[in-house]
Amino acid sequence: MATMADVARRAGVSLSTVSYALSGSRPVSDATRARIFEAMEELDYAPNLVARSLKGRRTRIVALLLPTDDSDADPFMTDVITAAAETARQSGYHLLLWTEPFESSTDLQTFVRQGLVDGALLLSVQLEDERVAVLQRDAIPMVLIGRTAEPDPFTFVDTDTEQLTDTAMSHLAELGHRAVAYVGPPPSELERRYGFVERIQTELETSAGRHGVELLTCHPERGPAAGREAIGALLFDRPDVTAAVVMNDPALAGVIQGAQAEGRRVPEDFSVLGLLTSALVADATTPATTAVVGSPTSIGRLAAEAIVEVLEGGGAAMPVRQELVGCELVVRSSTAATAATA
Amino acid sequence: MATMADVARRAGVSLSTVSYALSGSRPVSDATRARIFEAMEELDYAPNLVARSLKGRRTRIVALLLPTDDSDADPFMTDVITAAAETARQSGYHLLLWTEPFESSTDLQTFVRQGLVDGALLLSVQLEDERVAVLQRDAIPMVLIGRTAEPDPFTFVDTDTEQLTDTAMSHLAELGHRAVAYVGPPPSELERRYGFVERIQTELETSAGRHGVELLTCHPERGPAAGREAIGALLFDRPDVTAAVVMNDPALAGVIQGAQAEGRRVPEDFSVLGLLTSALVADATTPATTAVVGSPTSIGRLAAEAIVEVLEGGGAAMPVRQELVGCELVVRSSTAATAATA
DNA sequence: TTGAAAGCGCTACCAA
DNA sequence: TTGGTAGCGCTTTCAA
Numbered sequence: 077m078a079t080m081a082d083v084a085r086r087a088g089v090s091l092s093t094v095s096y097a098l099s100g101s102r103p104v105s106d107a108t109r110a111r112i113f114e115a116m117e118e119l120d121y122a123p124n125l126v127a128r129s130l131k132g133r134r135t136r137i138v139a140l141l142l143p144t145d146d147s148d149a150d151p152f153m154t155d156v157i158t159a160a161a162e163t164a165r166q167s168g169y170h171l172l173l174w175t176e177p178f179e180s181s182t183d184l185q186t187f188v189r190q191g192l193v194d195g196a197l198l199l200s201v202q203l204e205d206e207r208v209a210v211l212q213r214d215a216i217p218m219v220l221i222g223r224t225a226e227p228d229p230f231t232f233v234d235t236d237t238e239q240l241t242d243t244a245m246s247h248l249a250e251l252g253h254r255a256v257a258y259v260g261p262p263p264s265e266l267e268r269r270y271g272f273v274e275r276i277q278t279e280l281e282t283s284a285g286r287h288g289v290e291l292l293t294c295h296p297e298r299g300p301a302a303g304r305e306a307i308g309a310l311l312f313d314r315p316d317v318t319a320a321v322v323m324n325d326p327a328l329a330g331v332i333q334g335a336q337a338e339g340r341r342v343p344e345d346f347s348v349l350g351l352l353t354s355a356l357v358a359d360a361t362t363p364a365t366t367a368v369v370g371s372p373t374s375i376g377r378l379a380a381e382a383i384v385e386v387l388e389g390g391g392a393a394m395p396v397r398q399e400l401v402g403c404e405l406v407v408r409s410s411t412a413a414t415a416a417t418a
Numbered sequence: 419m420a421t422m423a424d425v426a427r428r429a430g431v432s433l434s435t436v437s438y439a440l441s442g443s444r445p446v447s448d449a450t451r452a453r454i455f456e457a458m459e460e461l462d463y464a465p466n467l468v469a470r471s472l473k474g475r476r477t478r479i480v481a482l483l484l485p486t487d488d489s490d491a492d493p494f495m496t497d498v499i500t501a502a503a504e505t506a507r508q509s510g511y512h513l514l515l516w517t518e519p520f521e522s523s524t525d526l527q528t529f530v531r532q533g534l535v536d537g538a539l540l541l542s543v544q545l546e547d548e549r550v551a552v553l554q555r556d557a558i559p560m561v562l563i564g565r566t567a568e569p570d571p572f573t574f575v576d577t578d579t580e581q582l583t584d585t586a587m588s589h590l591a592e593l594g595h596r597a598v599a600y601v602g603p604p605p606s607e608l609e610r611r612y613g614f615v616e617r618i619q620t621e622l623e624t625s626a627g628r629h630g631v632e633l634l635t636c637h638p639e640r641g642p643a644a645g646r647e648a649i650g651a652l653l654f655d656r657p658d659v660t661a662a663v664v665m666n667d668p669a670l671a672g673v674i675q676g677a678q679a680e681g682r683r684v685p686e687d688f689s690v691l692g693l694l695t696s697a698l699v700a701d702a703t704t705p706a707t708t709a710v711v712g713s714p715t716s717i718g719r720l721a722a723e724a725i726v727e728v729l730e731g732g733g734a735a736m737p738v739r740q741e742l743v744g745c746e747l748v749v750r751s752s753t754a755a756t757a758a759t760a
Numbered sequence: 761t762t763g764a765a766a767g768c769g770c771t772a773c774c775a776a
Numbered sequence: 777t778t779g780g781t782a783g784c785g786c787t788t789t790c791a792a
Contacts, residue, residue, distance in 0.1 A: 192467040356668060421785055
């Protein structure tokens with residue numbers, strides 16, 4: 077591949093002039109510039125990013141920290157990732173995948189010290205997230221997608237869980253439901269201690285209280301069978317429960333089927349409301365599941381914008397930026413007013 | 419961050435000795451090495467990858483080319499990507515995301531000329547894929563995930579579509595089905611001219627012929643409504659159709675519902691078989707959908723292995739490696755023998 | 761067994 | 777308006 081020296085030779089100018097012509101950081105006469113760009117064209121020249129990175133002590137590469145013992149490939153994550161990658165690219169940044177099981181963050185430590193990346197985007201943040209400490213130790217700029225435990229002095233982008241839960245509970249309360257099942261994520265995700273999961277639980281309870289709704293929680297494993305059993309057992313104990321909010325895509329269909337097996341028609345006798353349910357899954361159930369959905373695309377974009385801003389900020393003490401992304405109710409066919417209300 | 423010079427100074431040796439101690443490419447006395455590693459430890463030293471890349475003229479970074487006007491975030495792709503990233507990392511390679519609409523491959527051209535990546539992995543390969551030509555022009559090593567039109571002289575990893583279609587048709591033929599609907603991808607994907615989609619169509623027809631099965635094709639848009647309509651119309655014309663193979667996750671539930679709306683019980687009167695259906699979707703339908711599934715994890719791993727092999731091969735003329743990854747029938751509850759057979 | 765130094769391709773400072 | 781050159785952090789050749 078052609079180097080700057082090749083271009084300089086061909087254009088009959090010095091190497092530094094080529095550099096200045098390219099960066100514009102010093103005036104270059106029109107004639108000279110024209111000759112230089114012509115030479116570049118002829119040689120298919122493109123500046124070597126590695127050399128530039130070495131010189132400039134920054135690579136314009138951001139690590140995307142992606143835990144891999146997440147059992148399911150979440151479509152939500154995929155959208156976050158592509159949106160972040162696209163946004164980053166528009167600012168001249170690249171995203172580099174760093175997949176790693178949650179446990180082994182010593183690898184991460186070594187990795188960031190190698191100077192390949194200028195900063196990091198953290199996916200699937202946990203309440204106590206080792207990775208944050210590791211990055212902080214080396215003063216690697218980072219943006220969390222999710223939140224650690226409070227107080228959380230980091231820049232983050234997250235779903236507005238309060239709005240999420242409140243949208244969900246308002247919807248059900250307005251429909252007249254007074255006792256609602258919360259079918260949460262599988263136990264394995266609970267152990268992980270995602271801030272996200274714990275916040276949902278707490279805020280769901282708060283919101284339920286505010287709306288005069290009683291909340292009954294269960295955490296079935298993945299899969300429709302587990303969902304059926306869980307809701308079956310719950311309805312056996314508490315036949316007065318008339319709705320479920322479900323944040324467990326693999327179990328979602330099971331919840332609907334389990335309610336039906338107990339003789340409830342969905343949505344006439346029993347409402348099911350998805351939380352962050354992927355459209356693919358929500359549309360696959362019968363009836364299709366009404367859900368409160370987030371905006372993975374906005375999250376990815378905002379996260380990329382935030383990290384770029386920090387990195388371009390040149391180390392100046394940036395204000396910590398914390399953004400909450402709103403949710404939206406997507407009405408399909410699985411919720412309806414209770415008999416009492418209708 | 420500490421540099422090699424810092425380590426050398428602290429250990430009281432020359433810079434080159436530190437380098438040799440690290441690489442092992444020249445003997446270093448035990449005492450010296452011990453001092454050096456101690457110094458590294460104390461300084462939290464890690465070799466600078468950028469400098470190493472500049473010197474070595476290789477970055478050990480591989481671009482992951484990810485077209486972004488794919489309308490849906492496919493869980494299959496996510497698994498491919500994480501598997502590829504993990505495998506690459508185990509060989510000391512990193513994956514860098516390059517998201518781009520199909521059209522603009524001039525950006526790609528410029529990008530690869532910048533020397534940031536040693537090679538590329540191509541996702542969602544089309545029959546006529548511009549990206550292949552672009553990379554070839556600059557002799558960038560690449561591995562396709564998918565295939566271009568024949569003859570295809572490139573290294574690729576792909577799902578074994580022949581086995582896929584044959585597994586599907588055998589299953590249905592054995593159950594006694596003689597007229598089968600093929601509910602293919604939405605028209606937009608057809609226009610894209612994915613090799614994958616076209617191969618499935620052809621091979622499904624071939625396989626159907628071999629099994630004495632008549633195949634009726636339709637391509638509904640995404641979403642359950644489109645699926646319902648498509649299968650409804652088809653069954654209206656051809657009431658003798660007793661099964662459907664569906665390669666269109668968003669429409670899948672609609673196909674089942676549409677058949678039921680025509681008075682068919684699934685699976686007793688009508689079988690539905692998914693093609694590469696994601697587990698999340700297959701488990702969400704009622705009944706759960708039996709499907710022939712591929713192995714995204716294997717594909718990702720093999721693709722990463724292949725590109726690493728090419729890159730480590732040092733430019734020696736490598737044999738073109740072409741791997742087809744097998745499929746498997748996952749039996750759930752949506753297929754059964756026809757009345758005639760049972 | 762170890763050290764000195766050239767050079768990867770670029771940016772930016774110092775001079776002219 | 778332009779040229780020369782040091783140096784980013786490393787690997788590797790040449791010398792001792």
